[in-house]
Amino acid sequence: MSRRVLVEAAGGPEVLRLVEAAPPSPSRGAVRVRVHTAGVAFGDVMRRRGVLAPRTAFTPGYDVVGVIEELGAGVAEAEHPLGKRVAAFMPGPGLGGYADHVCVPAKELVPVPDALSDETAVALGLNYITARQLLTRIAPVQEGQRLLVHGAAGGVGTAVLDLGRRLGVELVGTASKAKHHHLETRGCEAIDYRSEEFERVLKGRPVDVALDPIGGSHLRRTYETLGPRGRLVAFGVSGDLGSGYRGVVAGMTHWLALKLRPDSKRVSLYNITISSGASRAHCRSDWQHLMDAAVRGELEPVIGAVVRLSEVRGAHELMDGGGVIGKVVLRCKEDV
Secondary structure (H helix, E strand, C coil): CEEEEEECCCCCHHHEEEEEECCCCCCCCEEEEEEEEEEECHHHHHHHCCCCCCCCCECECCEEEEEEEEECCCCCCCCCCCCCEEEEECCCCCECCCECEEEEEHHHCEECCCCCCHHHHHHCCHHHHHHHHHHHHHCCCCCCCEEEECCCCCHHHHHHHHHHHHCCCEEEEEECHHHHHHHHHCCEEEEECCCCCHHHHCCCCCEEEEEECCCCCHHHHHHCCEEEEEEEEECCCHHHHHHHHHHHHHHHHHHHHHHCCCCCCEEEECCCCCCCCCCHHHHHHHHHHHHHHHHCCCCCCCEEEEEEHHHHHHHHHHHHHCCCCCEEEEECCCCC
16 A cells, blocks of 8 residues: 545645555656655645645645656666666646655656765755755856845755855845854854844845745845845745735735836746746756765755654644754655
């Protein structure tokens, strides 16, 4: 039997339900992967709460790491040997990863270096790919520039800090006071978003690039921190989740208003697999690059928690609570 997490109605972590069924069979050109680890992302939390979620029951999950277990018709074993360890973005995207077994097109597979653990490999997936694309293609940063990232202690935030400091960028990040030590050890100036107004802290010290996963009216405050030719990238809507889908749509009006301002500042949206320079092919190439860099000791992904698939509600409780630093990973292998 094979297990997967099912969401049948919007709500809190309690709506995450583990179900069993026969393992799926790969279609032509696809393979079945026995999942060892799956990434937990804020996008999963959004869908669980009913924002941009499928209208029918679904399984969350963007990225997985595991081994090839079965080949579909037309897939050559010489190229994709059984037992080979691989990483894969779910075809959804963002749907299907919380499971013991997944079927994905063979062309989507990325080989995992032997030197990396399953947990590290998946931690270098969605969040690090996002960070790399933001910093190298969407809003390319240069050595010596100042970068502001909100949610700097989260999955994407810690990845931005890791990559940014290696690019020689001056880092500024917002996070709760309890997480400041972690930011500072990574060379980041920390601002407490609960007790400080970040735009006032940065007054007179404009940033070249600002990354905002909060969205809505928060974008206007972030926009104020930009220098004359600065760039703001909106890549999330966490601040509008409380109002559901309507809140997300309403929040987009703030982005549009900033986008239409007649000045030299630039404003853009980012969505993985959709934005220019963020295609599925880019994602595969970026993931391979990131894993190779980690093998060389050039990256240090932060894994905040590893939670068994059977305890998936606990993983989402961590995400909802906001106390975890770095990536939350689901462990499927040996969870029996």
